[in-house]
Amino acid sequence: MLQVEQLHVTYGEVTALWSATFDVREGEIAALVGANGAGKTTTLKAISGLLPARGGAITLQGARLDGLPPPEIVARGVVHVPEGRKLFPGMTVRDNLLMGGYARSARPHQGARLEQVFEIFPRLRERSRQVAGTLSGGEQQMVAIGRGLMAGPRVLMMDEPSLGLAPIMVDEMFRIIQEINHSGVTVLLVEQNTEHALAIAHRAFVLESGRVVLSGTGAELLASPQVREAYLGM
Amino acid sequence: METFAQAVVSGVLTGTLYAMIGIGLTIVFGVMRIINIAHGEMVMLGMFGAYWGQTLWKLDPFLSLLLWTPLMFLAGVLVYRLLVRPILGGGELNTLLYTAGLSLLVANVALLLWSGDYRTISLSYGATPLRPLGLSVAAPLAIAFAVALGLTGALWAFLARTNLGRAIRATSQNAEAAVLMGVDVERVALVTFGLGTALAGAAGVLLAPSLYLYPTVGELLIVKCFVVVVLGGLGSVPGAIAGGLLLGVVESLGAVYVSAAYKDGIGFALFLAVLLYRPSGLFGVGR
Amino acid sequence: MPLLEVERLTRHFGGLRAVGDLSFTVREGEILALIGPNGAGKTTVFNLVTGFVRPSAGDVRLDGASVIGLRPHAVARRGIARTFQIVKPFPGLTVRENATLAAFLRHHARRDAEAAAVAVLERVGLGARADRLASSLTLVDQKRLELAKALATEPRLVLLDEPMGGLNPSEVDVAAELVKSIRQRGVTVVLVEHVMKAVMRVSDRVVVLHHGEKIADGAPSEVVKDPAVIAAYFGKRAA
C-alpha cells in the first residue's frame, strides 16, 4: 500500500537517512524500530512532506507522494501523529480534535468522527472542554491519536506513542493501536519500546544509522540477536 | 469612591479599544512571529478614514466603519503579499527594523498629504455625556466601547467556532503540527495579517471622535500596544484583552491618584517590570 | 581525588524531573560515556555541569571546588569545555576566527591566540580549511570545529555532546580516533553518544541514565549485559 524506496533525506548538510526501503501492506501494523538517531522520525517526516526527499521515492498505491505539499498528503489519507504529541496546548480537547479534521476532505465528517473518537477514548469526552496543555501525558497522547483519526486516515503513522507514559498507560496505548488497526486502519508504528512494538506488529523493519538493516515478522525480529546488536552495539 | 468608580469605568472603556488594537498585533505575531511596528499607523489610517469620511462625504464616523474595515482588511492582505512576505525568512530583528521603516514611511506620507495639524471630529451627539448610575461617560467613547465589544466578540467567535479561526489559533500554537493537520500556513498568514490590519483600522475609526488625530499618532499608540501585548503574553488573544483592560484601568487610576503627567509612565514601568519578571506575560502559559 | 564529582544533582522543569539525584565521578585521564534512551536527561546533565542551567539541588565539583552558580564563561575559565549536540559555530566568521575566539580565554594577545587556534585546528584536521566561513563547512567539519573551539579553551575536562551523531560509519571511525587523541594529550573526556559501536570502542567506563537517574555504571562490556540497561533501551512487555 505504502511503498518507500531508497529514501534519502538530509537536514541541510546532515544526512539523517541514507537509503531506506520498506513497504506497508494494507490492513497491517508495520513497525519501524531502531536506536536513537537511526532515522525513524526522519522517515515519517519525509513521508508526511515535512522534510523533502533528496532521493528515492514514496508511493501510496502506486501514486507518488514525495514532492506533494503536506496538506495534499493528509488529504490522500496519510496521517502523521508526531513524536511528543505536538498538541495545540492552549486549545480545548474538542478544538484539537476538530483541527485533526481540518483537511477539506475530512470536514464534512467532523461530527461523526468526533463521535467515533469519543467512543474509542471515552476519557476525552469527559475532558472535551478542558485545555489540552493541562491534560496528563496519557490523555495528551489520546488526543494526539484521536486528532490523527479525525482526518479519516488510510495509513496512520505514529511516532513514539508510548514515550514518557506510565507503564500501565503504555499497555493501554498498545491495546488501542491494535483496536484502531482492527477497525481497518493501516498503521506504521515507530517505537523505542521495541519489545512491545514487535509483539503487536505484523511486520517490522530495523533501521540503523539511516539504513534498513533487517526486516521480518515481529516475532522473527523479537527472537533475533541482531536486533539487540543494533541497539546496544555489542 | 465615586472618583474611583469613574476612573475604573473610563479605564475599561479606553482599555477595550487598546485591547482591540493589541489583538491585531498579537495574532499577527502568533502566526508569523513578526512584531509589526507599523501596526500603529494602521490605527492612524483608520482615524483619518473616519475624519475624511465625515469631512468630505458627511459620513457618520461610526457608520464609516462598514466601509473602512473591509478596506483595511484588503490593505493588510496587500501589505502582506507585496511587502512583508518577501522578508519573512530574514530573522526577527530584520523584520522588526523593516516594519519600523514601513511605519516611518506611512506616517510621513500621511504627514506630507495631511500636514501635522491636530484635528478633531465633532459629533452632534457628542456634546452631552451619558450619565449611567451617576457616572459621566462621553457618548462617542461609549459607542466606541459598545462597537469594540461587538467586534471583539465577533472575532472571538470566529477564532473559536470556525475551521479557519481554529487553524489560525493552531498555527500560532504549533505551526508544524498545524501543517500535519493539512493547514495551508501561507493562506492562514495572509488572512491573519488582513484581520490584524482590519482590527487596527476599525479601532482607529472608533477612536477618532475621542482623540486628537495627527499623522504621527501611531507612534504613541504602538508603544501602548506593545505594553498591552507584552502584559498579556505575545501571541495570546485573551492575554491582549486582559492586557488592554489592565493598561486602560492602570492609566486611568494613575491619572487620578498619582499624577496625570506620569500616567503614561506608569504603563511603561509596569511594562518593564513584566518584561523582567514574566517575559511570557502576566497570563502567559510560559515559553 | 576524582577530577569531577557530580553529587545528588537534581533538576525539575515544571513538574517534570529531568535529572534526579544523580551522582557519578570522572577520574582524571579517562573517557567516560554517558548513555541512555531519548529523554534520559543526558544533555541536561551537560547543561547543569557547565552552568547553562541551574540545578534544583545537588553539587558539581571540579578538583573539589564547586562550580554550581557560576555562569558558563566562568565554568569554561575553570577548565570545563563543552560542545553542543546541535553544533553552534559562529557562522559568519572563518574557521580560524572561530577557534581564535576560544583561544582568547588563555591568550590575551591576538597573535598568541591565533597561533594557538591554528595549532588546534591542525590537530583536529581543519588546518586546510582555516580560512573558510564556518557556515560553509560540511557537518563532519562543523563537528570538528565544535571540538576545536572546546579544545582551544585549553580545558582539563571536555564534555562532548553527540560528537558522532549524523556521521556516516567511516566518519564515525575518524571521530572516534580523534576523541582518543584528545585523551592522549591529557584532557579528560565525557561524551554523550548514541552511536553505540563508537561508545563501546572509545570509552573506559559507561554511565547509563534512564528517566534522569543512574541505572548502571561500569565497563562497557558489563553495562550492555545489565538487565536494567537492556530493559531501558528495549522496553519491557508487561506479561
Next chain:
Amino acid sequence: MRRALPWVVGVAAALAPLALGDPFLLHVCILVLMWTLLGAAWNVLGGFAGQVSFGHAALFGVGAYATMILYLKLGVAPWWGILLGGALAAAASLPVGLVCFRLRGPYFSLATLAVAELFRLLALNWESLTNGPVGFLITALPQIAPFGHPVDWESKATFYVMAALLAAGALAATAWLKRSRLGAYLVAVREDEDAAEAVGIDTVRAKSVTLALSAFLAGLGGGFYALYFRYIDPDAVLQIGLSIEMVFIAVVGGLGTVGGPLVGALFLTVLGETMRHRLQVGHLVVYGAFMMLVIRFMPEGLWGRAHRLFVAVQARRSKHAALGG
C-alpha cells in the same frame, strides 16, 4: 604612496566645506558629521554586538540635558559639558543595561523603547531639574581664545571643526573596537550568545562595556546638539524618532562596519536635507523607504556592499597579476 592616497583625499574632502564657506553647505556637513557620530554610537552596540536598541534617544538626551544644565545652572564650560554629558550618559546606561540585557532579541528592543519613553516623561515632568516642556535656551556662549585665537561662536566653521573631531573620534573608536579582543567578543555575542559563553566569554560584561561606550558617544552627540542648536526640550532630544534615525543610519550604511555610519549619514542626511529644503517634511519618507529597500535587497548596507565588491575586484585583480607574472 598608494596607502596615503585615501587619507589625502579624506583630509581634502574634510577641508573643502571650510574653504567654500557656504553656510548651508556647512550646516548640512555639520549634520552629516553629527549623525555619523550618532550612527557610530548605535552601530557599536547594534552592529557589532547585535543588540538592537530603540532607546538611544535617552542616552542622546542625557548628554544634551547634562551639557545644558551644567552650563546654565553651574557655569561649567560647554566643551567640558559635552564630555561630562558623554560620561553621564555612560553612567546612566549601566542600570539600563542591567535591566534590558536580561532580555534577548525583540524583547530587548521593546524594553529599550520603554526605557526611552520613561526618560522622556521624566524630562517632561521633573521641572525643577529640566524646566519641563519649556526646555533650555542658551543665549550666550563664553568667550575663549585657545592658542590666542578667539572662538567665533556665530560661525558655522567652529561647529564644523568640532563635529569633525567628534565624528573622527567615534570612527577611530569603532576602528579600534573592530581590531580589539572586545570587538571579537561582540561579534561572538552577535552570532551566538550561548556559544560565546561556552568558550569563556563573559557576555554580560562585554555587552555592558559596549553599551557604556555606545552611550558615551551618543551622549557626546547630545551635548554637541545642545551647543549647536542652543535649544533643547524633551520633544527635540528625547523622542523615539531620534532613536529610529540612529538605527537607520547604521543599517543603511552597513551594520558592524567602520565606515558605514559615515556613508549612511552622508547619504540619508544629504537626501533628507534636500527633501526638507523642497518639501519640508519629506525626509523621513525617504528614510523609511530606504530602510525597507536596504533590508530587502541589501541587508549588508551600502558600505558593506561596496566593501564586498571592492574586495572581490581586488581579489580578481591580484589573481590576474599572479597569472600574468
